[in-house]
Amino acid sequence: MSMADMExxxxxxxxxxxDEEIAKYRSHGYVHLKGVLSKDEMxxxxxxFMAFVRREVHVEGRDFCDMSxxxxxxxxxxxxxxxxxxxxxNPRLKGNIYEKRAASITxxxxxxxxxxxxxxxxxxxxxKPDAEFKWHQDLAYWPVTKDTRTAxxxxxxxxxxxxxxxxxxxxGSHLESNLRxxxxxxxxxxxxxxxxxxxxxxxxxxxxxxxxxxVTVHHERILHGSGGxxxxxxxxxxxxxAFRSQETIKKEREIGFTHSHNDNxxxxxxxxxxxxxxx
Numbered sequence: 001m002s003m004a005d006m007e008x009x010x011x012x013x014x015x016x017x018x019d020e021e022i023a024k025y026r027s028h029g030y031v032h033l034k035g036v037l038s039k040d041e042m043x044x045x046x047x048x049f050m051a052f053v054r055r056e057v058h059v060e061g062r063d064f065c066d067m068s069x070x071x072x073x074x075x076x077x078x079x080x081x082x083x084x085x086x087x088x089x090n091p092r093l094k095g096n097i098y099e100k101r102a103a104s105i106t107x108x109x110x111x112x113x114x115x116x117x118x119x120x121x122x123x124x125x126x127x128k129p130d131a132e133f134k135w136h137q138d139l140a141y142w143p144v145t146k147d148t149r150t151a152x153x154x155x156x157x158x159x160x161x162x163x164x165x166x167x168x169x170x171x172g173s174h175l176e177s178n179l180r181x182x183x184x185x186x187x188x189x190x191x192x193x194x195x196x197x198x199x200x201x202x203x204x205x206x207x208x209x210x211x212x213x214x215v216t217v218h219h220e221r222i223l224h225g226s227g228g229x230x231x232x233x234x235x236x237x238x239x240x241x242a243f244r245s246q247e248t249i250k251k252e253r254e255i256g257f258t259h260s261h262n263d264n265x266x267x268x269x270x271x272x273x274x275x276x277x278x279x
Contacts, residue, residue, distance in 0.1 A: 006035025013100035017108045025109055029174035029222035030208070033105065037155070037213045041097050046157055048093060049237060052083050053123055059089050062193065062261035067122070068131055070185075070192040079131040079228070083121040084260055093119075098155060099241055105217060106151040106243040114151070117249050118259035120240040124165050129228035131165055131236075134196035137173075138242075139220040140182040140272035141195060143257050145248045146279060150220035156210045157237035164236040165229040167216065168205040174221035179274055189268050193261045197223065251278050 009016045015036050025031040037045070051057050055064075063084040066073045087093040099116060106114045124131040138152055160166040185194035199205070203223065208216050218224065229236050244252075252258070255278065256267045270276070 001034050003035075007038075009035070010038065010101070013097070014104040015101045017105055022109060025217060025219070028169075028171040030169050030171070030216050030218035030224075032208060032210055032214060032216050034211070034214050036101055036105075036215045037098060039213070042157070042213050045096070045098060045155075045239065046237075048086075048090070048096075049121055049123075049157060049239060052086055052090075052121055053081060057086075057090050059083055059086075060262060063089075065193065065261060067133055067194050072191075079124065079128040080133060081121075081123040081125070085118060085258070086121050087119050088260075098153075098239065102151070102153045102215070102241050103243065105153075109151050109217065110149050110243075110245075113245055113247070114149070114243045115246045115249055117150075117242050117244040117252070119242075120259075122238045122240065124229040124236040126164075126229060126231050126233055126235060128165075129230050131226075131228045133165075133167075133226040134185060134194060135199055135223055135225035136182060136195050136197050137179055137221050137223055138218075140179055140197070142220070142259075143252055143255060143271050144274050144277050145251050146277060147245045147248050148220050149248075150242060150244050152218050152220065152242040153240060154208075154216045154218070155239040155241075156212050156214050157239060158235050159211050160236055160238070161209050161234075162207050162227065163229075164231040164234045165226045166210070166236070167208045167224055167226045167238075169208060169216075169218065170199070170203045170205050170223040173203065173223040174219040176221070179221065179272065180223065182272060190265055193268075195272075199223070
């Protein structure tokens with residue numbers, strides 16, 4: 001896709017999605033959209049991103065953590081810097097251009113009754129081969145409601161490649177009738193927020209190598225994960241925003257679920273259970 005083509009698809013706060021891309025999201029469980037943000041827009045977002053990484057913005061408790069280890073890991077040793085709900089801690093970020101374009105894409109994919117559920121920043125510094133984000137399905141981290149429609153956006157702050165730990169998806173895994181089994185990475189959700197599933201012999205992961213300013217949009221049930229950062233020079237930074245139906249978000253908040261790692265442990269231990277659909 002040429003620069004002119006990408007610019008043509010960006011129309012103010014909107015980004016135009018093709019019928020082919022919508023079909024791919026539904027059949028594969030994810031889609032790669034090129035040039036959702038311009039170079040100038042990316043520079044502004046990157047500055048906001050790094051203010052969090054440098055700890056210039058106060059983030060409460062476990063909302064600043066390492067998704068590759070447990071909560072006792074010292075900050076100077078973090079391999080996957082995870083910052084939950086950045087727009088909560090810096091309200092100036094609410095309604096930014098990325099969020100607006102993502103909202104327009106979500107409407108084209110899933111309808112007009114969707115809203116921003118949460119946002120998240122993820123960063124793998126160079127030379128972090130242990131920065132593996134374990135295989136998982138997002139819905140295993142969330143309460144299961146009657147309407148699980150989700151558009152989860154993964155914006156590349158850096159060119160994202162296998163070498164620096166790009167996301168990998170298992171196409172079509174979102175069509176399975178049941179969620180995979182997920183277990184806490186360190187045996188206890190009070191010690192680590194991270195859950196992990198296991199690939200089967202039939203799973204065929206596909207790397208999503210995308211450029212700075214591109215996004216992937218994925219389904220809440222697709223199996224995905226990422227490897228470590230073996231690059232000696234490149235970060236692998238991503239800005240996540242996720243949209244769910246307004247009714248689903250209402251149900252989440254009613255039970256005290258906000259996507260914060262500081263949410264009540266009892267609530268966190270009850271998520272991802274398809275046998276207990278919240279109505």
